[in-house]
């Protein structure tokens with residue numbers, strides 16, 4: 001399904017688009033059934049509105065007691081979350097590992113930071129929020145990885161007001177030398193001082209009202225994964 005997101009949308013047999021459309025229709029059928037099951041459970045009061053995303057969206061009502069989010073919108077939203085919730089963080093973690101392998105000095109600094117945290121825990125004790133807050137260098141490594149390898153390399157927006165362009169295009173270049181000296185160098189230290197990066201010149205998670213809602217979750221996933229990978233494997 002994901003393979004067909006970027007090719008030219010021509011529905012011809014044996015093309016990415018064609019395979020993608022068929023896969024998409026199978027996924028939509030599965031999701032429709034899932035939404036139907038959740039609706040029944042909600043009506044029978046065997047589910048609570050906050051137990052999962054679909055049930056939450058189904059249970060949103062306005063003052064006239066009408067559903068706020070339609071079934072079609074729920075299907076689109078869940079499909080979106082399934083793709084952006086998985087492929088993004090798994091790719092980020094993969095590239096962090098690749099860049100650590102290629103930059104032994106950075107790997108050593110990450111290892112020392114994570115080792116210190118691991119030493120402060122008893123065997124099997126889980127990581128806490130405080131531990132994650134201490135992983136500052138590791139998060140800079142993740143940020144630098146997102147600068148070198150922007151995962152979400154574009155987005156589409158329709159201009160709200162009439163202007164010269166029907167489609168709004170805003171360029172932001174993570175390899176701009178005036179903002180990131182020696183841009184091709186992998187250097188997590190450039191994120192030590194957040195003020196050195198002008199606002200909106202590096203927006204891996206977007207910004208404004210459409211800011212990626214998964215960005216805090218990505219931070220947790222990435223830091224926890226890197227912690228266990230560098231402390232338990234060499």
Ligand code: HEM
Pocket residue numbers: 080081084085086088089092146151152155203204205206207209210211212213214215217218
């Ligand atoms: C490294 C990982 C990730 C990156 C770099 C990333 C980046 C982005 C970007 C750039 C946008 C568009 C923001 C905009 O339109 O201005 C976005 C939207 C979104 N992201 Fe993420 N994301 C990541 C992981 C996740 C995860 C793990 C989830 C869910 C668990 C998620 C859920 C979403 C959703 C639902 C939207 C659409 C928000 C909307 O249109 O209002 N993302 N993300």
